[in-house]
Amino acid sequence: MTLAKRILEGDIRAASRLMRDIDDRVPSALGLLKELYPKTGRAYIIGITGPPGSGKSTIVDKMVDIFRKEEKSVGIVAVDPTSPFTGGAILGDRIRMQRHATDEGVFIRSLATRGCLGGLSRSTQDIVNVMDAMGKEIILVETVGVGQDEVEIVNTAHTSIVVLVPGLGDDIQAIKAGIIEIGDIFVINKCDREGADKMERDLRLVLEMARKREDGWEPPIFKTEAILGKGIFELVYGIYRHRQALEQNRTMERKLRERAKATFLEILETEVMTHLIEKLEKEGRWETIIDDLVNRRADPYSLVEEIMAEELTKGH
Amino acid sequence: MARKIRVLIAKPGLDGHDRGAKVIARALRDAGMEVIYTGIRQTPEQIANAAIQEGVDMVGLSSLSGAHMSLFPKVVQILKEKGAEDIIVFGGGIIPVDDIPELKKAGIREIFQPGASTEEIIKYIQENVKTT
Ligand SMILES: Nc1nc2c(ncn2[C@@H]2O[C@H](COP(=O)(O)OP(=O)(O)O)[C@@H](O)[C@H]2O)c(=O)[nH]1
Ligand SMILES: [Mg+2]
Numbered sequence: 001m002t003l004a005k006r007i008l009e010g011d012i013r014a015a016s017r018l019m020r021d022i023d024d025r026v027p028s029a030l031g032l033l034k035e036l037y038p039k040t041g042r043a044y045i046i047g048i049t050g051p052p053g054s055g056k057s058t059i060v061d062k063m064v065d066i067f068r069k070e071e072k073s074v075g076i077v078a079v080d081p082t083s084p085f086t087g088g089a090i091l092g093d094r095i096r097m098q099r100h101a102t103d104e105g106v107f108i109r110s111l112a113t114r115g116c117l118g119g120l121s122r123s124t125q126d127i128v129n130v131m132d133a134m135g136k137e138i139i140l141v142e143t144v145g146v147g148q149d150e151v152e153i154v155n156t157a158h159t160s161i162v163v164l165v166p167g168l169g170d171d172i173q174a175i176k177a178g179i180i181e182i183g184d185i186f187v188i189n190k191c192d193r194e195g196a197d198k199m200e201r202d203l204r205l206v207l208e209m210a211r212k213r214e215d216g217w218e219p220p221i222f223k224t225e226a227i228l229g230k231g232i233f234e235l236v237y238g239i240y241r242h243r244q245a246l247e248q249n250r251t252m253e254r255k256l257r258e259r260a261k262a263t264f265l266e267i268l269e270t271e272v273m274t275h276l277i278e279k280l281e282k283e284g285r286w287e288t289i290i291d292d293l294v295n296r297r298a299d300p301y302s303l304v305e306e307i308m309a310e311e312l313t314k315g316h
Numbered sequence: 317m318a319r320k321i322r323v324l325i326a327k328p329g330l331d332g333h334d335r336g337a338k339v340i341a342r343a344l345r346d347a348g349m350e351v352i353y354t355g356i357r358q359t360p361e362q363i364a365n366a367a368i369q370e371g372v373d374m375v376g377l378s379s380l381s382g383a384h385m386s387l388f389p390k391v392v393q394i395l396k397e398k399g400a401e402d403i404i405v406f407g408g409g410i411i412p413v414d415d416i417p418e419l420k421k422a423g424i425r426e427i428f429q430p431g432a433s434t435e436e437i438i439k440y441i442q443e444n445v446k447t448t
Contacts, residue, residue, distance in 0.1 A: 012368060013399055020371035024319045087320075088345035094366060095355035101362040101369075108369055112350050114320070 004035040010134045012107065019109055022126045033126060040132040041256075043075070043139045045156070046239060049182075050163030055189040056142050057096035058226040059163060059235070064100055066236045067138050073105045075131030075139040077124060082112040089113075093142060107131060122266050125156065156259050158252075159242045161235075163187045164203070166195035180210050183219050184242050187235060191223045215251040217242065276307065319447045321349040322372040326363040327356045328391065331381035336409065340376060343434035349441070360390035368400050373445040376437075377424075379409040389422035396423070404444060408432065 006014040021029035048056050060076060067074050078093035091110035100106040109127060124141065131139050141157060162183035186207075188199050200221055207219060220238050224231035246252040280286055292298040325341045327334050334356045341351045352370045354363065367375045375395075377388055384407060392405050407419065408428035416427050425444075428437055 016369055016371040020319075020322075023371075026319075082350075083345060086346050087348040089350050090341050090345045091350060091352045092355075094352060094370075098354050098358065098362055098366065101354075101365045102359070108366070110352050110370060112320075 004032055007032070007036060007130065007133055008039055008135070015107070015130050015134050016109075018130055019127050022123050022130070023111065023114075029126075033129065036129060036133040040129045043128075043132040043136050044243060045128060045132075045139045045141065045158050047141045047143070047157030047160040048163060049143050049160070049179075050187075050189075051165070052144050054163045054165045055224075055226045056163050057093040059161075059187065059189060059224065059232065060093075060140050060142055061097045061099065062226055062229045062232040063140070063236055064097070064106060065229070066233060068100075068103065068105060071105075072137040073135060074100075074107070075128075075134070075136035076106070076108045077111055077127055077131070077139065077141045078108065079111045079113060079124060079141070079143045081144060082114050087114075107134070107136065122270055125263060125266065156262055158246065158255065159184045159239050161185045161187055161239075163189050164199065165190045166193050166199040180206060184217065185235070185238050186219055186221045187224055187231075188221060189224045189226050191225050191231070192228075196223060215245075215249060215254075217245055217251070276311070279311075280307070321374075321441060321445050321447060322352065322370065323349055323441060324352045324354065324363070324367045324370055324372045324375045325378070326354045326358050326366070326375060327378050328358050328360060328363060328387040329379050329381040329383040330357060331379075332356050333380055334378070336380070337376075337378040340378070340408070340434060340437060343438065344441070347438045347442075360387055360394055363391050364394035364398065364400070367395065367403050368398055372403060374404045374406065374441055377405065377407045377409075379407065379411070382410070384409065384411055384419065385415060388419055388424050392423035406437075406440070408437070 001009075003014055003018070007018060018029060018032055022033070048060060050056050057078065060078075064074050064076070076097065078091070078097075080089055080091050080093065082089045089112035091112060093110055094101075094108055097108055100108065109131075111124060111127065114123075124143075128139055128141060160182050162179055162185070164186065166188060186203060188196055188203070190196075200223060203221055207221075222231055222235045222238055224235060226232065246255065280289070289298075289303060292303070293300055323344055325337050325344070327337050337353070341353050344351045352366065352372060354366050363375065363377070375391065377384070377391060379387065388405070388407050395401060395403050395405070404425050405423065406426040406428070407424050408430075410430060411419070411427055413429070419427055426440055
């Protein structure tokens, strides 16, 4: 049986190997991804983001219980940052989810950001696609909500969940910094802690002040105590309501178009950049370019134009 | 581009101390590896499944409870059953020297004694994983 066929039939070993190749940027992974792409687009993708320690993995773990009771197969992609100093990473999201490790219907994959060009969102999307092709019905993508990359990933989900916790002091500051726009659903977790009600009031105010969304969806707030599973059922049904709303008012179609465009641009960008950088390296031009720029013998705008022109006239 | 080394560090058995395992995890990260850490009290099934899903090169097992003779070989055996015998399993913790030959026969490729330095473990991993 071909590798693609094995993955389509849900073969964990084959899928896992491909994911490794994707992550390591092994060129042969592209061939398989090409074969799998037409079979993707069936999974419902849920993004979950928020500060470190806010309880994202615990929430994912508890949501999986509900999805599994409904006999839905689940894929989880948990992204943690790579240390910029060592290039290494400790990926600990599984600690909260290991209960599901022996459930054949749950596939968990930890990913490090690796911090290279277009790295994070590209491989995350590719890995989500592999899970989609495997037939996972629900795919949860957990990312730490700090950088632009994370925001982009969440943006490509069907439903994006933003997790906050009470008592951080600068909560509302954090909320204002661009995270409001990406949340379809907000969760205040650790409601056993003081300040949950105040946080909810503040958040509600911020949401009311925000620009009305084009799709008419008003993001709900759920209060949870994930460690005890409290509020998780409501959260899952909130997701289902959002899904329904997406499907009813044609937002889904627009979202899918946006996603397709984002995927295409992402791949275009990485491929073009990788190609050009390789070319410059092969021709040994890096040093001259940098020297010329530093000494002001050339300007970067003209140099880029020059290199583009070289490439575009090739083969004509 | 070279492959990144991925290692799963797991603690099978019932004892709840994972300081040693965490020290190893941090040392491997600082050596530039990606370390998947699964926490304490893991069954061999959980460990093997996690290793396969995570696509790791190696699994490092740590045990202080004396259950290594039954649990370590079990991990190797399940990996084999699932067609993942290429994942190398090594162990560490409190393991009597006399147990080492039997563990090696059962497919545990290397055992590190409590005195082993993290450098030794890093070196072992780097030398035994193909990164190109
Ligand atoms: N007090 C309290 N702690 C929680 C709750 N949910 C999760 N935690 C704890 O918060 C810590 C971080 O949780 P985790 O799910 O790993 O957070 P993540 O970094 O956002 O994925 C863990 O120790 C959890 O047990 C909650 O509702 N209340
Ligand atoms: Mg987490």
